[in-house]
Amino acid sequence: MPLSSKRILMGNEAIALAAMQAGVQIASGYPGTPSSEVMETIASHAKKYGIYAEWATNEKVALETAVGAAYSGARAIVTMKQVGLNVASDPLMSLSYIGVKGSLVILVSDDPGPHSSQTEQDTRAFGHFANIPVLDPSTPQEAYDMTLLAFRLSHEMETPVILRTTTRVSHGCADVITGDIAQVARDIEGFVRDKRWTIFPKLTSQRHPLLEELQVRLSDRFSGYFRDNSFNSISRGNSSIGIAVSGVSYLYAKEATRDYPGTFSLFKVGTVYPFPEKAALEFLEGITDLIVIEELDPYLEEQFLQLAGRHHLNVRVHGKKDGCFPVSGEYDVDVVIDGINRALEGSDEDVPALSHSSPAINPADVPHLPVRAPTLCAGCMHRTVFYAFKKAAGRLRSKQGVDSVFSGDIGCYTLGNAQPLNMVDTCLCMGAGISIAAGLSHTQEYTSGKRAKQVAFIGDSTFFHSGIAAVVSAVYNNADITIAVLDNRTTAMTGHQPHPGIGMTAVGSPAKIIDIADVLRSCGVGMVRTAEADSLDECVAAATESMQFEGPSAIVFRGRCVAISKGAGQYVIDKDKCTRCRLCISQLGCPAIFSVSSGLPVIQDTCSGCDLCAQVCPSGAIALKEVSQ
Amino acid sequence: MKFDILIAGVGGQGVVLASRLLATAAMDAGFHVATAETIGMAQREGSVTSHVRIGNEVCGSLIPQGTADLIIGLEPAEAARNLRYMRKGGSLIVNEHAIVPSTQGPVKYEPDRLIGFLRDNCQDKCQSMISADFTRLAKDAGTYKAANVAMIAAAAGAGLLPFSEEYLWGVLEKLIPEKHRDVNRRVFDRAIESIPKDEDIRTKKPSMEGCETNV
Numbered sequence: 001m002p003l004s005s006k007r008i009l010m011g012n013e014a015i016a017l018a019a020m021q022a023g024v025q026i027a028s029g030y031p032g033t034p035s036s037e038v039m040e041t042i043a044s045h046a047k048k049y050g051i052y053a054e055w056a057t058n059e060k061v062a063l064e065t066a067v068g069a070a071y072s073g074a075r076a077i078v079t080m081k082q083v084g085l086n087v088a089s090d091p092l093m094s095l096s097y098i099g100v101k102g103s104l105v106i107l108v109s110d111d112p113g114p115h116s117s118q119t120e121q122d123t124r125a126f127g128h129f130a131n132i133p134v135l136d137p138s139t140p141q142e143a144y145d146m147t148l149l150a151f152r153l154s155h156e157m158e159t160p161v162i163l164r165t166t167t168r169v170s171h172g173c174a175d176v177i178t179g180d181i182a183q184v185a186r187d188i189e190g191f192v193r194d195k196r197w198t199i200f201p202k203l204t205s206q207r208h209p210l211l212e213e214l215q216v217r218l219s220d221r222f223s224g225y226f227r228d229n230s231f232n233s234i235s236r237g238n239s240s241i242g243i244a245v246s247g248v249s250y251l252y253a254k255e256a257t258r259d260y261p262g263t264f265s266l267f268k269v270g271t272v273y274p275f276p277e278k279a280a281l282e283f284l285e286g287i288t289d290l291i292v293i294e295e296l297d298p299y300l301e302e303q304f305l306q307l308a309g310r311h312h313l314n315v316r317v318h319g320k321k322d323g324c325f326p327v328s329g330e331y332d333v334d335v336v337i338d339g340i341n342r343a344l345e346g347s348d349e350d351v352p353a354l355s356h357s358s359p360a361i362n363p364a365d366v367p368h369l370p371v372r373a374p375t376l377c378a379g380c381m382h383r384t385v386f387y388a389f390k391k392a393a394g395r396l397r398s399k400q401g402v403d404s405v406f407s408g409d410i411g412c413y414t415l416g417n418a419q420p421l422n423m424v425d426t427c428l429c430m431g432a433g434i435s436i437a438a439g440l441s442h443t444q445e446y447t448s449g450k451r452a453k454q455v456a457f458i459g460d461s462t463f464f465h466s467g468i469a470a471v472v473s474a475v476y477n478n479a480d481i482t483i484a485v486l487d488n489r490t491t492a493m494t495g496h497q498p499h500p501g502i503g504m505t506a507v508g509s510p511a512k513i514i515d516i517a518d519v520l521r522s523c524g525v526g527m528v529r530t531a532e533a534d535s536l537d538e539c540v541a542a543a544t545e546s547m548q549f550e551g552p553s554a555i556v557f558r559g560r561c562v563a564i565s566k567g568a569g570q571y572v573i574d575k576d577k578c579t580r581c582r583l584c585i586s587q588l589g590c591p592a593i594f595s596v597s598s599g600l601p602v603i604q605d606t607c608s609g610c611d612l613c614a615q616v617c618p619s620g621a622i623a624l625k626e627v628s629q
Numbered sequence: 630m631k632f633d634i635l636i637a638g639v640g641g642q643g644v645v646l647a648s649r650l651l652a653t654a655a656m657d658a659g660f661h662v663a664t665a666e667t668i669g670m671a672q673r674e675g676s677v678t679s680h681v682r683i684g685n686e687v688c689g690s691l692i693p694q695g696t697a698d699l700i701i702g703l704e705p706a707e708a709a710r711n712l713r714y715m716r717k718g719g720s721l722i723v724n725e726h727a728i729v730p731s732t733q734g735p736v737k738y739e740p741d742r743l744i745g746f747l748r749d750n751c752q753d754k755c756q757s758m759i760s761a762d763f764t765r766l767a768k769d770a771g772t773y774k775a776a777n778v779a780m781i782a783a784a785a786g787a788g789l790l791p792f793s794e795e796y797l798w799g800v801l802e803k804l805i806p807e808k809h810r811d812v813n814r815r816v817f818d819r820a821i822e823s824i825p826k827d828e829d830i831r832t833k834k835p836s837m838e839g840c841e842t843n844v
Binding site: 006007008033034115116139141168171172174175251254255332333334337356357358359360361363365366367368369370371372374375376377412415418419420495585588589590591592593594605606 | 639640641648649652653656661662663664665666667668672673674675676687688689690691693694695696706707709710712713714715716717718719728729730731732736737738742743746750751754755768773
């Protein structure tokens with residue numbers, strides 16, 4: 001590889017390559033969109049460069065593993081998404097007191113919008129909460145360069161450093177100039193026993209003042225970066241209006257104000273926490289109106305408001321708090337133009353409003369379009385299992401008066417909420433399906449007259465992530481629940497990462513398989529069985545049996561993910577046999593089947609041959625297409 | 630120089646791959662590129678878009694409304710959904726092969742009417758508009774899955790991209806696994822051949838033949 005080369009990289013790939021250039025020795029993570037490709041990229045190069053890379057069972061375990069490595073002086077990285085940081089927050093909050101040796105970079109990807117997350121939370125706020133420095137890149141190139149800085153900073157200051165990205169940086173691709181990657185050095189000092197590694201109240205009381213003092217030192221250091229670092233910059237305009245930005249909003253602001261060169265002063269901050277107060281104070285000189293442009297939390301805005309208050313500055317701060325900018329959702333150039341215009345209305349300066357480009361076609365002229373919600377893939381095994389439970393629960397309801405709530409979980413199977421399956425009544429966070437079902441079951445004796453059997457759906461990777469602890473608790477407290485593990489042998493939603501049930505590590509080496517049914521049995525679940533997801537009858541029988549069992553029961557439904565396995569062929573509708581009952585459409589919601597105006601269902605090329613529609617068809621009108629020779 | 634391309638389609642159609650191919654070819658041709666792609670949950674049969682921005686300077690990856698130079702719609706409704714991005718005098722290339730959601734909301738999807746709308750409204754307001762069943766073209770050449778490749782090849786063949794088709798094929802050769810290369814080359818060539826060379830492409834009458842929604 002040349003010393004310096006330019007190539008097209010996704011932000012996540014750029015971070016991975018920079019970590020490798022920085023000499024990362026240990027990498028651990030848990031997949032989560034939009035962060036997964038960082039670990040995937042490191043894992044794919046790990047054997048070649050001599051890096052240890054692993055997928056951990058969850059983010060807390062991933063962080064603690066990286067912490068152990070850093071305690072012995074290693075250069076370590078841990079990766080997760082913003083919701084994963086919640087899982088890792090227990091060790092994180094203590095770690096900031098203890099600090100690290102070696103270096104430890106925590107890559108956390110935020111998801112404004114959100115595109116594929118339960119929350120829109122802001123990791124900058126988490127850094128503030130935990131007293132851990134946060135770097136916030138605006139482009140894949142900056143993500144690359146800031147990763148190098150993060151490793152240096154962590155080593156010098158003996159603190160973990162958070163590299164926080166957002167979707168458009170994590171998943172955006174751009175041309176990035178990268179440096180040379182060498183074989184990983186075998187230079188770890190090793191763990192040295194010291195009182196500083198064992199957190200006791202006495203140590204905490206000693207360390208806390210030092211931790212606070214570190215924040216002041218870092219703030220000063222980051223203010224210094226405005227002179228010698230491209231991540232932070234101040235440019236002066238000829239009006240008294242300033243714009244403060246971090247992350248990808250920098251680019252939106254630049255583009256929004258493109259037709260007004262030299263008008264606005266710009267404060268770009270890449271080292272967002274601790275807030276570089278001295279530089280910010282300098283920037284505010286001569287500014288009467290400050291427009292703060294940032295996605296997610298009003299983090300910078302609050303920092304500027306505090307600063308202005310403390311120094312009695314006569315500056316109006318426009319942002320989310322005065323209603324100029326949306327408090328939620330993803331930003332883009334158009335959102336930023338509107339926000340700046342609202343802020344300009346409140347300023348004394350005579351700057352004309354920014355204008356939008358008008359499209360060739362007036363959006364109002366476009367006819368109404370079909371809603372296209374995400375749904376389970378054509379041929380997904382989860383559809384068979386959801387449908388089986390729907391049938392089993394329907395029978396139990398009508399024959400025995402047993403009612404059920406279906407608690408979902410985070411993964412592809414969350415899409416079981418889509419019509420017409422409609423089989424996800426609750427979804428909170430990873431692993432919570434089982435605990436919520438348990439909670440619902442304990443309300444049974446307070447619910448007058450109704451009988452219920454609560455059902456929890458969970459995926460294979462999620463089972464290992466945080467399902468096991470919930471199973472133990474449910475069994476221990478004798479919750480009357482049925483646990484349905486949807487085992488498609490991969491972590492499908494985030495891009496097919498391996499997990500402990502598969503028998504393969506992150507770098508493709510063989511590993512011991514942890515059998516999910518065995519785990520359930522050893523946790524004391526009263527009835528555990530497995531069922532093959534390609535047989536609807538078998539799934540209905542298993543669902544019925546497990547729901548009739550008193551006490552905790554579980555079924556592991558085993559199948560394959562159609563996105564990575566070859567389909568069995570394509571099914572076709574026999575026009576003559578089809579009675580137009582539309583059961584295949586109205587019951588299953590398979591994206592490969594739709595009906596034309598005559599009422600005849602049509603199976604599209606995307607059919608992967610799961611056979612479910614043929615099993616459901618009452619008139620035998622659906623059959624495997626014969627391949628013409 | 631700036632050139633913004635918006636690719637719209639349904640999860641599973643290869644929108645992300647198409648944007649990766651275009652962006653890589655643009656970079657090979659010496660431009661800065663920035664892309665924004667839809668990855669994750671929304672990809673499962675949902676509406677997906679990729680923004681590809683090509684130019685001389687680094688900018689944000691999301692295209693502002695009314696500024697896209699080219700919209701590549703892998704599905705008619707998804708092309709229409711994103712028309713607000715097209716600048717005056719921009720170009721539209723649309724795949725007439727409709728994907729009808731199996732569970733529809735209150736609005737019934739009638740693809741032939743929508744394609745009619747696109748033809749009636751866009752042909753005058755676009756620099757050029759190409760409308761054809763690219764899924765059928767790709768299927769006839771070996772695999773319906775390569776409609777994305779057919780569409781970007783057609784865009785290159787029609788001279789709608791700021792770089793030549795050689796850059797595009799160079800990238801395809803590198804990025805597509807060897808076992809799929811021949812079929813993609815066939816799709817690529819046929820798509821380019823399908824673009825009439827000597828006449829104004831606006832006059833090309835789209836063919837409704839093979840549009841499965843009209844069965």
